[in-house]
Amino acid sequence: MHLLGWKSYDAGQQGLAQRYYLQSYALAVESGITGHDGFVMRAMAMQGLKLHRPEHCLGLAETGLNHAKGKVDAQTESLFRVVHAHTLAKAGQRTAARAEAERASALLTADPGDEVPFWALAWGPPAASVYSRNAKVYETLGDYRTAAEHYGRAAGARPAGTYARIVALDLVAGAEMQLKRGQIEQACTTWNRALDHMDGVRSVRTRKAVARMRGDLARFRARGVRCAAELDERAIDFLASA
Known part of the structure; x- marks a missing residue:
C-alpha cells in the first residue's frame, strides 16, 4: 500500500x-x-x-x-x-x-x-x-x-543506476538553489547532470521539473547566455521523447 x-x-x-x-x-x-x-x-x-x-x-x-x-x-x-x-x-x-x-x-x-x-x-x-x-x-x-x-x-x-529518478530530482533542486544565488553556469552544469540521469526515466515529476527548468532559463536565453540556450534545446528534446 x-x-x-x-x-x-x-x-x-x-x-x-x-x-x-x-x-x-x-x-x-x-x-x-x-x-x-x-x-x-x-x-x-x-x-x-x-x-x-x-x-x-x-x-x-x-x-x-x-x-x-x-x-x-x-x-x-x-x-x-x-x-x-x-x-x-x-x-x-x-x-x-x-x-x-x-x-x-x-x-x-x-x-x-x-x-x-x-x-x-x-x-x-x-x-x-x-x-x-x-x-x-x-x-x-x-x-x-x-x-x-x-x-x-x-x-x-x-546508487545512480538504482535510484536514477531520485538522483535526478535532487540534482534539479540543487541547480535551482545555485540559480537563486546567481550561479547560472554552475546551475546549467548541474541541470545537465540531472538530464543525464533522466535518460529512460518515466515520471510526471521529472517532466514537471524539466518544464520548470525551461521557465527558469527563459530570461537567460533572452540575454543570449549560451549554456542556457544549449540546455533549453536539450530540455525540448527530452520533453518530446518523454
Missing part, C-alpha cells in the same frame, strides 16, 4: 495517494512493528509539505517521531527527525528547525545500534534521504548555499 501511495504521489494523483497512505497506516498499526506506523505518518507529513499544506504536517511529524525515537536504530531515527525539522521550518520555528536538522545529521555518524529495518530503506541509503530533506530545511530557511551542498550530497549518496 505504501508503494502504491508513492506511485500515485509521483503521478500527481494526490487524493489517491492519501487514501493508499491511510490504508498503509492501518496495516502498519495492525502489524505491530515498532516505528512502522510512525514511518507512514512521516510519509503523509512529507506529502502535506509538498502540497503546501503545512498546518497538519507538524503534528504528523512529531507523532511519527514519538512512535520511533529511542525504539529504532540511529539512522532510522534520523529519517524521522529530518522530516520533523522540515515541518518546524515550514511552521516558522527557525531555531528549532536548525537544531533538529543538526540532530538528524549527527545521528548518521552515531553508534548505529540495531540494523536498519527494511521499510526504512525504501528510498535508498538513509543518509541520502537525510541530506535531501535537510536541503529542503535550509531552502525553507533561505540558506541556499547550504541547501545546494546538501542536495549535492544526496545525489552522490544513492
